Amino acid sequence: MKILKTAAAAAVFVLAAQGAYAGATFDAVKAKGYVQCGVNTGLGGFSAPDDKGVWKGLDVDMCRAVAAAMFGDAGKFRLTPTTPQQRFTALQSGEIDILTRNTTQTLARDASLGLIGAGVNYYDGQGFIVTKKLGVKSAKELNGATVCVQPGTTTELNLADFFRANKMTFKPVVIEKMDEVVGAYASGRCDAYTTDISGLAATRATQLPNPDDHIILPEVISKEPLGPMVRQGDDQWLVLVRWALFAMIEAEELGVTSANVDEMLKSENPNIKRLLGVTPGMGKNLGVDEKWAYNIIKQVGNYGESFERNVGKGSPLKLERGVNALWTQGGLMYAWPVR
Amino acid sequence: MASNPMSGGQKAPARRLSWNDPDVRSVVYQIVALAAVGLIGWFLVSNTLYNLQTRNIASGFDFLSREAGFAIGEGPIPFEPSDTYARAILVGLLNTLRIAVIGIILATILGTIIGIARLSKNWLVAKLSSIYVEVVRNVPLLLQLFFWYAIITETMPGPRSAFHPLPGIFISNRGIKLPAPSDHFAFDLAGLGFLVALVLAVIVSHWARKRQDATGQPFPVWRTAIALVIGLPLLGWIIGGAPLELDVPRLQGFNFVGGATLTPEFAALLAGLVIYTAGFIAEVVRSGIQAVSHGQWEAAEALGLKRDQVLRLVILPQALRVIIPPMTSQYLNITKNSSLAVAIGYPDIVSVANTTLNQTGQAIEGILIIMAVYLTISLSISVFMNWYNKHIALVER
Ligand SMILES: N[C@@H](CCC(=O)N[C@@H](CS)C(=O)NCC(=O)O)C(=O)O
Numbered sequence: 186m187k188i189l190k191t192a193a194a195a196a197v198f199v200l201a202a203q204g205a206y207a208g209a210t211f212d213a214v215k216a217k218g219y220v221q222c223g224v225n226t227g228l229g230g231f232s233a234p235d236d237k238g239v240w241k242g243l244d245v246d247m248c249r250a251v252a253a254a255m256f257g258d259a260g261k262f263r264l265t266p267t268t269p270q271q272r273f274t275a276l277q278s279g280e281i282d283i284l285t286r287n288t289t290q291t292l293a294r295d296a297s298l299g300l301i302g303a304g305v306n307y308y309d310g311q312g313f314i315v316t317k318k319l320g321v322k323s324a325k326e327l328n329g330a331t332v333c334v335q336p337g338t339t340t341e342l343n344l345a346d347f348f349r350a351n352k353m354t355f356k357p358v359v360i361e362k363m364d365e366v367v368g369a370y371a372s373g374r375c376d377a378y379t380t381d382i383s384g385l386a387a388t389r390a391t392q393l394p395n396p397d398d399h400i401i402l403p404e405v406i407s408k409e410p411l412g413p414m415v416r417q418g419d420d421q422w423l424v425l426v427r428w429a430l431f432a433m434i435e436a437e438e439l440g441v442t443s444a445n446v447d448e449m450l451k452s453e454n455p456n457i458k459r460l461l462g463v464t465p466g467m468g469k470n471l472g473v474d475e476k477w478a479y480n481i482i483k484q485v486g487n488y489g490e491s492f493e494r495n496v497g498k499g500s501p502l503k504l505e506r507g508v509n510a511l512w513t514q515g516g517l518m519y520a521w522p523v524r
Numbered sequence: 525m526a527s528n529p530m531s532g533g534q535k536a537p538a539r540r541l542s543w544n545d546p547d548v549r550s551v552v553y554q555i556v557a558l559a560a561v562g563l564i565g566w567f568l569v570s571n572t573l574y575n576l577q578t579r580n581i582a583s584g585f586d587f588l589s590r591e592a593g594f595a596i597g598e599g600p601i602p603f604e605p606s607d608t609y610a611r612a613i614l615v616g617l618l619n620t621l622r623i624a625v626i627g628i629i630l631a632t633i634l635g636t637i638i639g640i641a642r643l644s645k646n647w648l649v650a651k652l653s654s655i656y657v658e659v660v661r662n663v664p665l666l667l668q669l670f671f672w673y674a675i676i677t678e679t680m681p682g683p684r685s686a687f688h689p690l691p692g693i694f695i696s697n698r699g700i701k702l703p704a705p706s707d708h709f710a711f712d713l714a715g716l717g718f719l720v721a722l723v724l725a726v727i728v729s730h731w732a733r734k735r736q737d738a739t740g741q742p743f744p745v746w747r748t749a750i751a752l753v754i755g756l757p758l759l760g761w762i763i764g765g766a767p768l769e770l771d772v773p774r775l776q777g778f779n780f781v782g783g784a785t786l787t788p789e790f791a792a793l794l795a796g797l798v799i800y801t802a803g804f805i806a807e808v809v810r811s812g813i814q815a816v817s818h819g820q821w822e823a824a825e826a827l828g829l830k831r832d833q834v835l836r837l838v839i840l841p842q843a844l845r846v847i848i849p850p851m852t853s854q855y856l857n858i859t860k861n862s863s864l865a866v867a868i869g870y871p872d873i874v875s876v877a878n879t880t881l882n883q884t885g886q887a888i889e890g891i892l893i894i895m896a897v898y899l900t901i902s903l904s905i906s907v908f909m910n911w912y913n914k915h916i917a918l919v920e921r
Contacts, residue, residue, distance in 0.1 A: 361867060
């Protein structure tokens, strides 16, 4: 039972020794030899097993990038699938080292859970999916609808806000497991299913029997900056995760890809030289090997590569770059200077 | 040790506190034990608070009065997202009680019928009921819940093509829609009449038993009770002006509005719990009846009692002694198993408290609330059943 897991995680706070904690994650991960990431139970494009059982996705790549920076080997990670409800307790209790699980960064999560966001690897917003035969063209026409939703998400709250703000009523059907909630929508129990638009695209492409029978309504009802989270109290770990993500974004901006990274080692561009560790110093600052970013780019790829492969043109989701383009192309993806 | 200082008219010497005195020792031990429990408790609480604080995790129960912000699918009292977490939890609690109470009543009825059917002389009836018991007890409850939920949501038509068996009744994958009494004073009076009828029925049955004990004259208790339960609400309704308007469900847009709803989530959970638990109750009832020796039947029949009188007056009172204790644990099981609700989307206490603890990040408080709720319900059921057990216990003369 889910509740037992939560209870067990909560018990950690009851019994844990006082203080034996601060600053420990970085060292513990290093000593352990792998990083433990909390991911989805299976959401196409973000983290889901492929037909060979290998977990792939944007969030899995985030986890691999941290492993590559830490150990020089993107394979040194393990995954813990979590439902929306389990994810924060799993991180708080130390069961996982990072949460890379399409998690929206919000004030309450940043400030009251003892956790902290380390960046954004996908800018999203919440939407609705309905069957075409319902004949609805806009979310504003959903008055009186029954809506399927997963609990423990920002989705559940935005849903209530949206209907309240538009003076409409709805009936929620709240089911904990993703497969079951999508099943309830597919069977017609609900008129609409709501979650992050990327999640809707994934569900339509990979879970619904006839993708063409469904449309995603045009309204985007919220801001959902999805990104990795870590525990508060170990800044070195926070910084490593943040810069693993920045390295991928910076590499795209500098035109460094997994294919040309070896060639780029010979580049004269001082930014590239610093990023790839040809000019040493950055790795030392982070407390890892100077080749940390080289290893990420070589083994995982830059942000654009990861995006296209997992959720973009090269994937069943076929999402546009949109706001997730680099800032130089009018998007929001912007890495701080590597210097 | 055995010497008695009070004997022989001597004055008792002032009792000195001594380690050799067993009374003193036991008092000291108890104080030490109490202090140890208190210390451990204090350590756990303060350690928890310290840990939460150093990790910047919010704690305390203040969140209960904050706005919940999420909606709840169904409940016996109205709930809006702008209501507080406390009210959300109350809705969850009432939903749990509703499923538990209705589940216990239905499972008892179904289980008793099947338990008696297993003892039937009719081969087919006996065989079918044993197959029922074996199948139902050996398939995990969670699977059965998914099964019933899928049956309801997958096989029923959408609201626009709902079955319409009787005027005002619609069956679809949104549940069963029924006409409900409208907001009229007369229906409140009818409800009141029903409650009064229940109380009167209990009083009448007590009075009838006393009278029969004293004078031997039987009284038609059942017929009186049924008349009361039907008559009084009817009377209330007539006094209120006998209004005929009902709140009838109708299709508006893509859903029904108005009327009362039996949701697929509630129906699937109820069906799952009742059918599963009835399998266990059937066994309890069967073994209870078989525990009464056959001689009791023969002796009672020899006295000229009719067969249903034998069952009611001789066999069941004895069987109940065997039945009640295991029955109590089945009732506790229904209550606890109702926490599987979240799997199929029924908003019980666990579902609501889970969402709450997730939105507030206050896992420990959420878990404490859930534990307190189940503990209270379980203890109440146990206390009631123990009282009932004493009440029906054979008075040995
Ligand atoms: N971004 C939202 C929603 C995230 C979320 O959990 N979405 C669901 C629906 S797409 C999901 O990923 N479920 C997958 C699972 O349960 O494993 C949040 O952080 O609260």
